[in-house]
Amino acid sequence: MLVLGIDTSCDDTAAGVLRAPREILSNEVATQYDLHAAFGGVVPEIASRAHAERVTRVIERACDKAGVALGDLDAIAVTNRPGLVGSLMVGVAAAKSLALALDIPLVGVHHIEAHCTAAMAEHEDLDYPFLALVASGGHTALYHCREPNVVELLGQTIDDAAGECFDKVAVMLGLEQPGGPAVSRLAVDGNPKAVRFPRARVKDDPLGFSFSGVKTAVLYYLKGPGGKRDQPDRDDLDVSYGDVAASFEQAVVDVLVQRSLRAVEQTGVQDLVVGGGVAANRRLRADLHARAPEGVRVRFPSMGLCADNGAMIALRGAEMLAGGMTSELDLDVSATGEAAL
Ligand code: KG4
Numbered sequence: 001m002l003v004l005g006i007d008t009s010c011d012d013t014a015a016g017v018l019r020a021p022r023e024i025l026s027n028e029v030a031t032q033y034d035l036h037a038a039f040g041g042v043v044p045e046i047a048s049r050a051h052a053e054r055v056t057r058v059i060e061r062a063c064d065k066a067g068v069a070l071g072d073l074d075a076i077a078v079t080n081r082p083g084l085v086g087s088l089m090v091g092v093a094a095a096k097s098l099a100l101a102l103d104i105p106l107v108g109v110h111h112i113e114a115h116c117t118a119a120m121a122e123h124e125d126l127d128y129p130f131l132a133l134v135a136s137g138g139h140t141a142l143y144h145c146r147e148p149n150v151v152e153l154l155g156q157t158i159d160d161a162a163g164e165c166f167d168k169v170a171v172m173l174g175l176e177q178p179g180g181p182a183v184s185r186l187a188v189d190g191n192p193k194a195v196r197f198p199r200a201r202v203k204d205d206p207l208g209f210s211f212s213g214v215k216t217a218v219l220y221y222l223k224g225p226g227g228k229r230d231q232p233d234r235d236d237l238d239v240s241y242g243d244v245a246a247s248f249e250q251a252v253v254d255v256l257v258q259r260s261l262r263a264v265e266q267t268g269v270q271d272l273v274v275g276g277g278v279a280a281n282r283r284l285r286a287d288l289h290a291r292a293p294e295g296v297r298v299r300f301p302s303m304g305l306c307a308d309n310g311a312m313i314a315l316r317g318a319e320m321l322a323g324g325m326t327s328e329l330d331l332d333v334s335a336t337g338e339a340a341l
């Protein structure tokens, strides 16, 4: 069965083709960083317009790269939640048109569930039940994926997402977006122990996350108490920007690793997967492997499957279709992820 997956949930226009259940034939993404750079964040209106302009070509490229014609497709999977409503609508409209024209099933996919299952494409032995840490620009949460369509939320951030925090710290350090890779590159030569940034706990929630404190701590470190100094003055700092980046990165990674391993301990589930853009972080990858107790199997997707992509939507869609789940052509979108199928 060939499934086309489409994701336009935020600022990436993505499409990929999967041979069910797990073989990825193509995974094409058109990013929009350049369009939003001047605004310091994703501008929803600009994102939707860019999706509308690009989505058809990205789908065409995904089919070409996979060596399949539109007529070969057996189903269309599309992210319909959560995300920016205007952006989601573009992908969903494209998916509905294709499903109608080709007379094949349509399935609306939850974006975060797709991040949870992305690692399955490259780890054939990975099976349910497993735990999933999803850390991206919009989400940071731990899930217990019990069965293909039974997912339980164990804990999530009460404020910023981990990726969002990387993006904001990148701005403070004068780096480009997306901030995660930029901060990470700067951190390579830095000392992660140079500055002790906070590792926040959430009261009465052992698997909860909070990243706004570490973000503020970096701001105050660079711009003085209260963040009042206009420009961070490198000469006033005791350490280099590389040290600040490495120390910040270590603080975030420590929390992600600690909560994930606590979830393993609490549930007794020995398989842990990571998904979302932050899963591309090299320090997180190294530390989680190094600190996981013996017997715990930690799996990351390859870099192209960490960030938003169409192949993971196709993979999750194929799993839903195998469970008899499909969507009607009046499929709706939802910003929060609450919508019915
Ligand atoms: O999953 P994703 O592509 O989109 C969302 O669903 O949000 O995640 C994007 C986020 C951005 O915040 C980006 O800065 C972060 O993932 N990111 C990273 C790295 N690569 C991407 N964060 C830390 N280290 C990285 N290497």
Ligand code: ZN
Pocket: 111, 115, 136, 137, 276, 277, 307, 308
């Ligand atoms: Zn995502």
